[in-house]
Amino acid sequence: MPYRMLTRVALAALTVASTLAPARAQESRAVRKACTADVHRLCPREKPDSPEMRYCVEAKGRQLSRNCIRALEDEGTIPRGYFGKS
Numbered sequence: 001m002p003y004r005m006l007t008r009v010a011l012a013a014l015t016v017a018s019t020l021a022p023a024r025a026q027e028s029r030a031v032r033k034a035c036t037a038d039v040h041r042l043c044p045r046e047k048p049d050s051p052e053m054r055y056c057v058e059a060k061g062r063q064l065s066r067n068c069i070r071a072l073e074d075e076g077t078i079p080r081g082y083f084g085k086s
Contacts, residue, residue, distance in 0.1 A: 034071035038064050 039053070042060040046053035062083055064072075072078045 028075070031068075031071045031075055031077070035064065035068035038068045 039048075039057055042063055043053050043056035046056050064083065069078070069083050073080050073082075
């Protein structure tokens with residue numbers, strides 16, 4: 001999968017958790033918990049869920065923390081080892 005598509009999928013997992021089935025919502029809460037600080041750290045000036053925030057995270061996706069990457073891998077959003085930090 002292209003890098004750009006993977007980060008879009010990761011962001012979708014972060015933003016639509018409340019609309020998912022209960023088991024999936026639990027996983028998405030784990031992603032949200034693991035990745036929220038990264039999003040704020042990498043893109044502090046962008047409004048949540050804005051196209052600018054999504055672009056920023058997409059551009060800096062390789063700087064995500066190991067915990068965020070592991071959560072995304074565990075959820076199946078990105079393949080294991082994709083960023084080489086798992």
